[in-house]
Structures are given as structure tokens and as C-alpha cells.
Amino acid sequence: MAEPKELPQFPEPYWRDNIDFPSFPKLEESIKADVGIVGGGIVGITAAYLLSKQNVKVALIDAGVILNGTTGHTTAKITAQHDIIYDEFIKHFGEDKTKLYFHAQMEAKAFIEKTIQELNIDCDFSEQDAVIYTNSDEYITQLENEKKAYDQLDIEGELTDSVSLQVPHKKALIMKNQAQFHPLKFLKVLAEESMKNGALIFENTTAIDVEYNKHPAIITREGHRIVCRYIIEASHFPFYDGQGFYPTRMYAERAYALAIKAKKKFPGGMYISAETPTRSLRSAMLDGEEVWIIVGEKHKTGQGKSTIEHYQALLDFAEEHLGIEEVLYRWSTQDLTTLDKLPYIGRVSEAEEAVFVATGFRKWGMSNGIVAAKILTDLISEKNSPYADLYTPSRFQADPSLRKFVRTNADVAKHLIKGKLEFTDNNIKALSADEATVTRINGKRTGVYKDKEDKYHAVDTTCTHMGCEVEWNSGERTWDCPCHGSRFSYTGEVMEGPAKRPLEQVDLEK
Ligand code: FES
Numbered sequence: 001m002a003e004p005k006e007l008p009q010f011p012e013p014y015w016r017d018n019i020d021f022p023s024f025p026k027l028e029e030s031i032k033a034d035v036g037i038v039g040g041g042i043v044g045i046t047a048a049y050l051l052s053k054q055n056v057k058v059a060l061i062d063a064g065v066i067l068n069g070t071t072g073h074t075t076a077k078i079t080a081q082h083d084i085i086y087d088e089f090i091k092h093f094g095e096d097k098t099k100l101y102f103h104a105q106m107e108a109k110a111f112i113e114k115t116i117q118e119l120n121i122d123c124d125f126s127e128q129d130a131v132i133y134t135n136s137d138e139y140i141t142q143l144e145n146e147k148k149a150y151d152q153l154d155i156e157g158e159l160t161d162s163v164s165l166q167v168p169h170k171k172a173l174i175m176k177n178q179a180q181f182h183p184l185k186f187l188k189v190l191a192e193e194s195m196k197n198g199a200l201i202f203e204n205t206t207a208i209d210v211e212y213n214k215h216p217a218i219i220t221r222e223g224h225r226i227v228c229r230y231i232i233e234a235s236h237f238p239f240y241d242g243q244g245f246y247p248t249r250m251y252a253e254r255a256y257a258l259a260i261k262a263k264k265k266f267p268g269g270m271y272i273s274a275e276t277p278t279r280s281l282r283s284a285m286l287d288g289e290e291v292w293i294i295v296g297e298k299h300k301t302g303q304g305k306s307t308i309e310h311y312q313a314l315l316d317f318a319e320e321h322l323g324i325e326e327v328l329y330r331w332s333t334q335d336l337t338t339l340d341k342l343p344y345i346g347r348v349s350e351a352e353e354a355v356f357v358a359t360g361f362r363k364w365g366m367s368n369g370i371v372a373a374k375i376l377t378d379l380i381s382e383k384n385s386p387y388a389d390l391y392t393p394s395r396f397q398a399d400p401s402l403r404k405f406v407r408t409n410a411d412v413a414k415h416l417i418k419g420k421l422e423f424t425d426n427n428i429k430a431l432s433a434d435e436a437t438v439t440r441i442n443g444k445r446t447g448v449y450k451d452k453e454d455k456y457h458a459v460d461t462t463c464t465h466m467g468c469e470v471e472w473n474s475g476e477r478t479w480d481c482p483c484h485g486s487r488f489s490y491t492g493e494v495m496e497g498p499a500k501r502p503l504e505q506v507d508l509e510k
Pocket of ligand 1: 464484
């Protein structure tokens with residue numbers, strides 16, 4: 001464990017370290033299934049569970065290991081309080097659709113509770129109120145308007161001047177009867193149940209495309225095929241676009257998390273600040289002791305300051321307001337946001353009958369992940385889903401998303417050009433261990449990382465997705481793309497899509 005107040009040297013999420021997972025084989029041959037699922041996070045595992053319960057033959061693959069992507073790096077709040085959103089949603093989608101959104105989230109919470117009871121799962125579930133707080137006059141009016149939206153939608157809430165959290169605030173908006181849990185303890189049981197029901201799970205198996213013959217097939221990097229009737233893309237960024245144009249319809253943001261032991265006792269509840277830099281707080285247990293989980297400092301992927309500075313900012317916040325006894329874990333996460341802030345859940349595009357997608361949960365993937373698994377299971381089982389139309393990726397709501405659409409894409413264009421023109425002159429030899437730089441080698445923009453054993457790793461920094469230039473992420477030791485959020489290890493391997501091919505390695509000896 002790290003010394004008090006020092007950041008752990010390597011990122012590792014609190015959730016993953018406390019739990020043993022079985023490992024699963026790599027897919028070594030072509031197989032058939034009714035439904036092929038790509039991605040072993042909350043959507044993929046829950047869909048596998050729901051479908052296998054109905055005797056549907058499921059094959060699930062994950063490019064790495066299951067439950068180690070966004071689901072393994074979450075805050076794990078099960079809440080319908082998704083920042084200040086309901087006032088905006090009513091204006092944009094109307095009251096009926098906004099109510100549907102709220103009810104979908106609350107049904108997800110009810111599903112989790114019911115499943116915990118049915119399967120007798122010990123996953124630290126507890127009911128908590130969710131709270132948005134602000135210390136900024138600018139946000140007080142927004143919280144007041146959000147409370148009016150709660151009233152209009154019959155959401156049980158309360159606007160108050162003071163809550164028990166000992167972080168300065170002038171106003172807070174409470175949403176009653178929300179919850180928190182340990183998602184990996186919950187989903188581990190769902191994965192086990194799915195396997196008992198006949199589901200097959202494969203790890204270290206990367207999907208690179210979908211091909212059609214008589215039936216659609218998932219094509220893996222090794223050239224194996226999973227021939228199936230339906231495909232679910234639960235891989236965070238869809239690996240197969242299906243002419244849905246997802247790179248132009250979503251942007252990626254990173255956020256940072258700490259798990260600490262603090263001098264102050266956690267007052268109960270789950271908190272998030274209205275203003276930026278965001279501070280999101282909840283408690284969890286570790287070996288019978290209370291731990292604070294603090295998340296914040298979001299920024300567009302590949303566009304922030306040095307990532308270690310974001311952790312430091314969280315550390316400073318925790319020290320100032322909570323008093324740190326020990327920093328136990330640090331980790332970061334990546335979230336995708338759609339143009340209108342509603343996730344895309346449904347057919348990947350109108351033309352594709354058999355391929356479904358679930359993506360763009362912003363940072364609210366626990367409830368939206370369950371919503372997605374239920375919608376997709378209903379669509380595949382040809383049952384009516386009350387929420388399918390609301391979430392369909394084929395919707396088009398021009399306003400206010402159009403403004404963001406233009407800005408998002410202008411931003412991509414800027415990074416396409418900016419990355420090509422700018423590079424530092426740093427001499428590779430001046431690098432200290434565990435540092436990286438961008439330089440030009442034989443006319444190519446090249447990223448060079450010097451590891452702890454003083455070994456150099458050089459990659460061509462041109463993202464293999466659509467050609468933007470990746471930037472170094474010092475906190476995670478990855479190359480991150482500012483355009484659509486692809487991330488690569490320092491040796492160039494794809495860690496997160498939409499890119500499918502690794503960065504080209506550069507030989508420094510030549
Ligand atoms: Fe699209 Fe890099 S992720 S260009």
C-alpha cells in the first residue's frame with residue numbers, strides 16, 4: 001500500500017482489486033450462437049444473463065478481460081440523478097419522454113434489487129439519497145429550475161441550503177431513494193449464472209468487423225467467426241459502425257478517481273457538484289473500514305493537462321476538505337457522450353436489422369447499462385419495450401445538439417490539423433525513466449516512452465482510426481486520441497476503440 005498522501009504509483013481501480021474473477025479462454029475456432037455479444041461490461045454480462053435465462057444460446061467475447069473496462073472503473077452510483085438534466089430534457093424532448101427516461105432508470109434500480117434478492121448476491125447494495133450541491137451563485141438558479149422539473153415529473157426531491165457533506169455549499173438538490181453497490185460483485189454472479197445457463201464467454205478475443213453471409217458473423221482479429229442471428233455491440237465505442245456514423249455523433253471524456261481513507265467520516269448519501277471541476281463522492285467498504293471514493297477532473301480525451309495533475313487536484317481537494325489518512329487507489333475512466341446526452345441503444349443503424357448497439361452513457365452507465373441490456377433483450381426477443389423509441393440511435397434531434405455537433409466536429413478537425421503541425425523538439429536522450437515525448441524521426445511524428453528499465457518504446461503517433469495525432473497520458477502511460485477517444489498502450493496496442501489496429505511501432509535503431 002502507498003504511503004499516506006502519496007499517489008499510488010500505478011493506476012488500479014478499487015473495484016477490481018477486491019474480487020477474484022475466473023479467467024476465460026481465448027476463442028480459438030469459429031462457432032455458432034443465437035446471439036453474439038461483444039464486450040464484457042455491465043451491458044454485455046446483463047444481456048447474456050437475461051438472454052441465457054430464456055434459453056437463447058449466447059457467446060460473449062471481450063478484447064481484454066471481462067469487467068475491466070468502463071464498468072470496472074465506475075463510481076457505481078445507481079441513480080436517476082444524472083447531473084442537472086431534467087430541466088434540459090423537458091425542454092428538448094418534452095415531458096412524456098423525460099418521464100420515460102426517469103422511469104427507465106428507476107426500473108433499472110428495481111431490477112438490480114430484485115436480482116440481488118433472487119440470486120442472493122452480496123454486493124454492498126445500499127439505498128442512498130443522491131445529491132447535487134453547489135457553492136456557486138450561478139448554479140443556484142439551475143438547481144431551482146431542476147427542482148421545478150422534478151416536481152413536474154413527480155420525482156421525489158428536496159431543495160435545501162445545507163446537507164451533511166462537509167464541503168462548502170450554498171444549495172443542494174436531493175433525489176430520494178437512489179442506491180449504490182459493488183458492480184463487480186453483482187456482475188460476477190450474473191456471469192456465473194449465464195454460464196450455468198449455457199452462455200460461452202471468451203477473453204482476449206478482439207472483434208474487428210461484422211460480415212454478412214446468410215447470417216451475420218462477428219469476425220475476430222485471428223479470423224475466427226461467430227455466426228449468429230443477432231449481434232450486440234456492448235464494447236463501449238461500437239467496433240462496427242454499420243453506417244451509423246458514431247465517430248461524428250459522440251465525444252470521449254476522461255475522469256479521474258481516488259479511493260482514500262479520510263479523517264472525516266462519510267455522512268451518508270452520494271454527492272456530485274454542479275460546477276466544474278466536478279467532484280463526485282460516495283463511500284465504500286474495504287476490509288470493514290470506510291473508504292471515500294472521489295471522482296472528478298473530467299476533460300476531453302487527449303486534450304487535458306498532464307494527467308497526473310488531475311489526480312493531484314483531487315488529492316488537494318481531499319486533503320483540504322476531508323483530511324487524508326491514506327490514498328489507497330487511483331484510476332481513471334473514459335465516458336462517451338452523445339449529441340443530445342441520451343445514450344444510443346437499439347439497432348446500430350436503420351439498415352441493420354441484426355446488429356444492436358449500446359453506447360454513450362455519459363458517466364451514468366450503471367442504470368443506463370441495465371436499461372440497455374433490457375431494451376436489447378426485448379428487441380431480440382421481439383417483445384415490446386416501452387423505452388426502445390426513446391433511446392433509438394436513429395433518432396435525430398437537431399437542437400440543441402446541432403450546436404454541439406458542429407463544435408465537436410470542428411474540434412476533431414482542429415486536432416487532425418494541430419497534431420500534424422505541432423511537435424516538441426525534446427531530445428529523446430533527455431528523457432528520464434517513465435517519461436514520454438513526441439518528436440520527429442525520419443520525418444514521422446513519433447511518440448517515445450522510456451520505461452522504468454530505461455528501455456525506449458517508439459510508436460507512430462498517427463491514430464489508426466481516422467488519422468488524428470495521439471497525445472501522451474502520463475497518469476496511465478497511454479497514448480490517447482483527442483478525436484474519438486481511442487487509447488493505445490505505450491507499445492501501441494489498442495486499449496480502447498474505435499481504433500482497431502495498433503499504432504505502428506517505430507524502430508529507433510534505423
Ligand atoms: Fe478517431 Fe483517433 S479515435 S481518429
